[in-house]
Amino acid sequence: MSLQTNDSPEQDDYTFNDVSVVMGTYNEEAAIETVLTDIADVTDGAANVVCVDGSSDPTPELAREMGATVIEQEPQGYGVAVREAILTPDRPVVVTTDCDDTYPMEQLPEFLDTINDGYDVVSGDRLSRGADAMPDVNRLGNRAFALLASALAGERVRDTTTGMRAYRREVVEEIMWTENTGLSAELLMRPLMRDYRVHELPIDYRERAGTTTLDPFAGGAAIAKSILKVGLEEHL
């Protein structure tokens, strides 16, 4: 499928006024202020922020005070929150991140530049730079997921479960999303296998602020299942 890119002369480059940064937030009191401050600093306050929140701590109040749009939602998992988050903005570029201060907001300009180069999806690849802050079991699992997804997609991908990506809004609107824990892998694989222009951008990855709510084994099994399901569905 071909999408309109900025090769056409009437399309100016996007700026941060065209960008929404979106995230699920679930009890991220320890990180929310840092993450939203970093976004505001890097984008000069131009990007707007959407949080789909399931917290029982002060995260949503802190987010609202800092100017974010907060949508309240019963906690139902990562993908349910992030799907709502990516479908909410009406700006042409949607960037996802986690709200745990692991992702480098200082690289937002590189994501936007890569979209302006004509890519439909720019995926933050943590593994190419080593991801030293990632627990060993997660790093091993993520490398295995990338191999599995690459085999299914017929194209080498390095990091299928990253939380930081930029999308042209048409991409998120044109595809039906079905996965929950595996949504991040789905958000990479379906566009890739439908011949959208996808680029993996190496990023730094920091240690999480606040405590994880994730069980790596249950989560890992759900992600592997999503990768298989999505890979097979896209072949059919």
Ligand SMILES: Nc1nc2c(ncn2[C@@H]2O[C@H](COP(=O)(O)OP(=O)(O)OP(=O)(O)O)[C@@H](O)[C@H]2O)c(=O)[nH]1
């Ligand atoms: N609204 C909402 N947000 C969620 C839910 N589960 C996770 N999140 C958010 O989604 C983002 C990713 O979740 P994380 O817990 O960081 O998952 P992870 O990065 O795989 O694992 P760790 O960082 O190791 O905990 C974070 O911003 C969470 O707050 C949920 O059920 N509802």
Ligand SMILES: [Mg+2]
């Ligand atoms: Mg995280």
